[in-house]
Amino acid sequence: MKVAKFGGSSVANATQIKKVAEIIKSDPERKFIVVSAPGKRDSNDFKMTDMLINMGTAYINNENYEEYYSIVLKRFKDIIDELNLSSLLLEEIERSIKQTLFENVSNDVKMDSVKAIGENNNAKIISAYLSDIGLTANYMNPKQAGIIVSDEPGNAQILPESLPKMYSLREQEGIIVIPGFFGYTNKGKLVTFSRGGSDITGSIVAAGVQASLYENFTDVNSVYTVNPNIVDNPKEITELTYKEMRELSYAGFSVFHDEALIPAIKAKIPVCIKNTNNPDAKGTLILAEREVNDKCVSGIASDTGFCSLYVSKYLMNREIGFGRKLLHILEDEGISFEHAPSGIDDMSVIIREHRLTPEKEELVIKRINDELHPDTVSLQRGIAVVMIVGEGLVKTVGVAHRATSAFYNANVNIEMINQGSSEVSMMFGIQAVDMDKAIRSLYQAFFE
Incomplete structure (x- = not known):
């Protein structure tokens, strides 16, 4: 049936x-x-x-x-x-x-x-x-x-x-x-x-x-x-x-x-x-499941219309609840986020641009400064997200190397990478104007 x-x-x-x-x-x-x-x-x-x-x-x-x-x-x-x-x-x-x-x-x-x-x-x-x-x-x-x-x-x-x-x-x-x-x-x-x-x-x-x-x-x-x-x-x-x-x-x-x-x-x-x-x-x-081989990448997806909210504070990693407080500010303002890669002193939050209007941007940045007292807070618009997707991707040696080499060959700078949060995908943030040439280079690296 x-x-x-x-x-x-x-x-x-x-x-x-x-x-x-x-x-x-x-x-x-x-x-x-x-x-x-x-x-x-x-x-x-x-x-x-x-x-x-x-x-x-x-x-x-x-x-x-x-x-x-x-x-x-x-x-x-x-x-x-x-x-x-x-x-x-x-x-x-x-x-x-x-x-x-x-x-x-x-x-x-x-x-x-x-x-x-x-x-x-x-x-x-x-x-x-x-x-x-x-x-x-x-x-x-x-x-x-x-x-x-x-x-x-x-x-x-x-x-x-x-x-x-x-x-x-x-x-x-x-x-x-x-x-x-x-x-x-x-x-x-x-x-x-x-x-x-x-x-x-x-x-x-x-x-x-x-x-x-x-x-x-x-x-x-x-x-x-x-x-x-x-x-x-x-x-x-x-x-x-x-x-x-x-x-x-x-x-x-x-x-x-x-x-x-x-x-x-x-x-x-x-x-x-x-x-x-x-x-x-x-x-x-x-x-639900499929056989996975060494050619584990099944597809390359991409989309524009993102922005990156960047927050930096020395010894952020020792401040209990910093990430929660940052995301709570977004929650208070009715803004959902897509990715949140972080380091010991830095955190970036990827947001759909249409969810962060100029009015909300001003309000969010003010609240971050007033409540979290960061060293730096900035917003970068015009970001594209490129995702390499495939079962077994994180367990396959060399996928990240081939991907970053493809970006290099296309003369595209990688703004951020988020790998490991998903077993089947690897996310790259780049400038939206570079998206098409990056995709062509990645396609050549993985499928041709």
């Missing part, structure tokens, strides 16, 4: 939905189907969810929302017409959109309900089309499916009681089509996951029904060893562990939402990334 999730590009229009239907039809084990909202049909197109956010924001602010409403409705109409489905389905969708907009609820509840329109109605359309081509298929709302979540609008978390309840879904007849991206609280309130959350729904369903495989269909053949926008025709990765994929997705790999695998990881469900446009391609299989 498999769970198959289809991303936005896979269900962007009628042509893509017909491909999805053929994929489902080709394997009777694909019983649970999780779908996203319609994505971009081409590079100049819009995502349905973005348009819904515009519509909801305009409505809440008493601005003209009708233009966005017309665009959303036309997108659904085009799909329904091209699939030759009943016009009654469009009328049902139109009623549900109006009901969502006009419902007398708080703004955060309304906004989450508006954002979920894309997934919810696309699931209804796809279920209707599967039935139309002769398959036994039914739409199932996440509330019926038992996806119970925390009351955190835009950032819902699955609650533990969900998964045992979902196991009974295995007894349902036919194919079940479930919209991704949202669930319901115990009190029946619709709440969305963070953006890209349809991946999370797919993983939750796979864990809940104890699927033999969770297939995540997107628009690439597999996960690549490096960003193909930086290196031409990079090698494909055929197998990864959960840990490796988590590190890669955190550090810039956009195939998976970085929270998506957590339910599948806990349930030890194998995950396969597949291409809707090339379903016969092998894809990338993600497992």
Whole structure:
């Protein structure tokens, strides 16, 4: 029994939905189907969810929302017409959109309900089309499916009681089509996951029904060893562990939402990334464990948009609680951090730049000076994080040497290194302007 999730590009229009239907039809084990909202049909197109956010924001602010409403409705109409489905389905969708907009609820509840329109109605359309081509298929709302979540609008978390309840879904007849991206609280309130959350729904369903495989269909053949926008025709990765994929997705790999695998990881469900446009391609299989050889590096990930908060104080290592106090200041100001490499008199904290606004930067530095009395405190923006990822990496001789040699060959200065805190990754901080040439040099060192 498999769970198959289809991303936005896979269900962007009628042509893509017909491909999805053929994929489902080709394997009777694909019983649970999780779908996203319609994505971009081409590079100049819009995502349905973005348009819904515009519509909801305009409505809440008493601005003209009708233009966005017309665009959303036309997108659904085009799909329904091209699939030759009943016009009654469009009328049902139109009623549900109006009901969502006009419902007398708080703004955060309304906004989450508006954002979920894309997934919810696309699931209804796809279920209707599967039935139309002769398959036994039914739409199932996440509330019926038992996806119970925390009351955190835009950032819902699955609650533990969900998964045992979902196991009974295995007894349902036919194919079940479930919209991704949202669930319901115990009190029946619709709440969305963070953006890209349809991946999370797919993983939750796979864990809940104890699927033999969770297939995540997107628009690439597999996960690549490096960003193909930086290196031409990079090698494909055929197998990864959960840990490796988590590190890669955190550090810039956009195939998976970085929270998506957590339910599948806990349930030890194998995950396969597949291409809707090339379903016969092998894809990338993600497992709990894999065989490790001397070529332990599986991928190189990178991302920009970081800053480094540097604090120096003589005999810092003897001052009990210094690191805790520093991180507590960040916690007080609602700032999470990514890495915190340190020495005996120095500590650097790597933070996403968008979390440290100029106003917060001024406040944080003032508090550090007033409360910790350092010798030096400074902030450096424009940092890129480069991560070398692979099982067995920290136990393999020479990986750090090859990496640092690659940076040297590219004439890139390493601002910081964080090795040892993770068994499967090695982090380097460099200037963002140097990222692409560093990645090309690392790729050459490890994969060519």
